[in-house]
Amino acid sequence: MNNVSNAIKKLLKTLLFLSLFLSFIALGQSERQPSEGIYYEIFVRSFQDSDGDGIGDFQGIIQRLDYLEDLGISGIWLMPIHPSPNYHGYDVSDYYALNPDYGTMADFQKFLDEAQARGISVIIDLVVNHSSVEHPWFKAANAGDPQYRDYYLWSETDLGWRGVSGAPAWHQGRDGYYLGLFWSGMPDLNYRNPAVVEKMNDIAKFWLELGVDGFRVDAIQHIVESEDGLIRNTPDNLAWVRNFEAFIKTVNPQAFIVGETWTDSDTIVKYHQEANLDMSFNYPLFDALISSIQKRNPSNLKFVLEQDEQLYPSNALRGIFISNHDQIRPATSLSFLKPDPQRSKLAAALMFTLPGIPFMYYGEEIGLPNGPGDRDEEKRTPMRWNEDEYAGFSSVEPWYSFSTEDPGISVAAQQNRPDSLLNWYKQLIALRNTNPALERGKLTVLESGERSVLAFSRELNEQRLLILANFASSAKEIDLSTLTETFLPRDLLSGNMQPDKLSLPPLGLMVLDVSSELDTAAASKYVQFARVWAAPDILLGQ
Numbered sequence: 001m002n003n004v005s006n007a008i009k010k011l012l013k014t015l016l017f018l019s020l021f022l023s024f025i026a027l028g029q030s031e032r033q034p035s036e037g038i039y040y041e042i043f044v045r046s047f048q049d050s051d052g053d054g055i056g057d058f059q060g061i062i063q064r065l066d067y068l069e070d071l072g073i074s075g076i077w078l079m080p081i082h083p084s085p086n087y088h089g090y091d092v093s094d095y096y097a098l099n100p101d102y103g104t105m106a107d108f109q110k111f112l113d114e115a116q117a118r119g120i121s122v123i124i125d126l127v128v129n130h131s132s133v134e135h136p137w138f139k140a141a142n143a144g145d146p147q148y149r150d151y152y153l154w155s156e157t158d159l160g161w162r163g164v165s166g167a168p169a170w171h172q173g174r175d176g177y178y179l180g181l182f183w184s185g186m187p188d189l190n191y192r193n194p195a196v197v198e199k200m201n202d203i204a205k206f207w208l209e210l211g212v213d214g215f216r217v218d219a220i221q222h223i224v225e226s227e228d229g230l231i232r233n234t235p236d237n238l239a240w241v242r243n244f245e246a247f248i249k250t251v252n253p254q255a256f257i258v259g260e261t262w263t264d265s266d267t268i269v270k271y272h273q274e275a276n277l278d279m280s281f282n283y284p285l286f287d288a289l290i291s292s293i294q295k296r297n298p299s300n301l302k303f304v305l306e307q308d309e310q311l312y313p314s315n316a317l318r319g320i321f322i323s324n325h326d327q328i329r330p331a332t333s334l335s336f337l338k339p340d341p342q343r344s345k346l347a348a349a350l351m352f353t354l355p356g357i358p359f360m361y362y363g364e365e366i367g368l369p370n371g372p373g374d375r376d377e378e379k380r381t382p383m384r385w386n387e388d389e390y391a392g393f394s395s396v397e398p399w400y401s402f403s404t405e406d407p408g409i410s411v412a413a414q415q416n417r418p419d420s421l422l423n424w425y426k427q428l429i430a431l432r433n434t435n436p437a438l439e440r441g442k443l444t445v446l447e448s449g450e451r452s453v454l455a456f457s458r459e460l461n462e463q464r465l466l467i468l469a470n471f472a473s474s475a476k477e478i479d480l481s482t483l484t485e486t487f488l489p490r491d492l493l494s495g496n497m498q499p500d501k502l503s504l505p506p507l508g509l510m511v512l513d514v515s516s517e518l519d520t521a522a523a524s525k526y527v528q529f530a531r532v533w534a535a536p537d538i539l540l541g542q
């Protein structure tokens with residue numbers, strides 16, 4: 001009897017799984033999870049000013065939602081939106097309020113509703129590690145209020161620790177020294193105090209209940225230090241992340257966090273395995289991608305890609321990016337002597353064809369360069385929309401100078417130019433959104449036999465794509481004749497059928513659909529083809 005009911009249960013479970021699986025397939029991309037698709041990072045201060053004070057705001061982003069929808073993105077990450085004494089907002093003075101420069105709660109709610117109505121998810125930066133010295137908790141703690149003293153970490157003496165940048169980490173307070181790993185203006189919160197854990201959970205709950213889809217967690221490696229001065233990735237830090245993940249799922253099971261995992265691959269993987277982190281940022285892949293283009297040699301990128309396939313658990317979501325607010329913009333880092341949009345095009349093409357959730361940074365799609373100088377502001381300059389006096393960003397002088405006056409670097413200038421970087425982004429985004437193998441397919445790195453050519457495949461169900469990327473500034477001849485005598489793969493980017501000897505343009509990337517004639521014989525030919533790539537002497541001998 002028991003066996004029979006178990007068997008029935010098993011059958012029902014299988015049927016349930018099958019129907020869920022089928023409905024998942026049937027729903028397609030419109031039913032994408034908030035943690036899937038393509039994200040767009042916005043620095044609100046620099047995106048669009050709506051009220052003529054030279055500072056970007058929520059109403060400004062609402063005005064640009066048509067643009068973002070047309071681009072094809074499915075998520076927005078807003079850099080910190082809370083009140084802060086600093087322009088960037090990474091030191092929060094009130095976690096429950098909005099920066100008055102950016103708008104009111106009603107403005108934010110409208111932005112959230114309008115974005116989500118278009119199928120665009122919204123995550124916000126959550127700065128957990130530290131508050132501002134202007135936060136009432138710190139003011140009370142510094143004044144010796146016993147209720148708030150233990151919200152921060154205090155010592156009677158300077159313990160001599162070094163912070164994130166190597167500078168002293170203990171700072172003189174009114175009575176004793178307090179820990180601030182980043183800077184004296186950013187006192188570290190004390191997560192050994194259960195009251196602080198609870199307060200931060202309440203804050204997360206508040207924003208999730210308001211409707212945000214998740215958080216980008218700032219400085220995720222540094223939230224809990226060891227008592228003897230280890231400031232990164234301590235076991236207690238991983239435990240905090242694990243508990244926070246569990247907590248936010250109780251508020252909204254679909255909510256997710258993406259961590260600022262600015263560290264090595266082994267450590268990032270630990271966050272997935274030991275802390276159930278939903279999504280990490282793949283910093284090692286970012287470094288390898290940019291440096292491989294700079295060196296015109298993909299060997300390091302190839303190494304990281306192969307390593308990632310071994311290291312990451314299959315359910316780990318990996319954010320892939322080629323720029324963010326902390327990095328020199330690629331239009332600058334990938335240009336030698338003069339602007340070189342072709343390198344930016346290759347970087348973007350790799351981001352949208354490699355595994356991971358792409359996170360693009362506002363302005364990247366028009367090749368917005370860094371401003372002059374070393375300040376972080378130069379990476380976060382106002383967006384350029386058109387050729388008006390203030391580039392369509394504002395009706396007045398913006399809060400910070402534009403990084404360029406080049407009239408070609410604006411949305412309007414690039415919109416109608418078919419070969420522009422902006423249109424290349426649109427093409428790549430559409431390609432990714434319509435080819436499940438690019439979104440979720442298995443990656444296999446292939447040996448190209450050409451030092452400067454990266455070859456890899458992405459496979460999902462019936463779809464097999466072969467991607468060829470040329471890192472050299474000269475064209476490379478590629479022999480495809482070994483695949484089959486009659487096989488003419490189609491390049492999904494140009495739409496052209498490729499001859500058996502194709503020429504890969506300088507810094508070019510092709511996405512070849514090799515999933516046609518999908519029977520066993522074709523599949524085995526594909527495997528043979530992969531082997532041929534693995535043995536360049538055979539390829540050359542054909």
Ligand code: CA
Nearest residue numbers: 049051055057
């Ligand atoms: Ca404004």
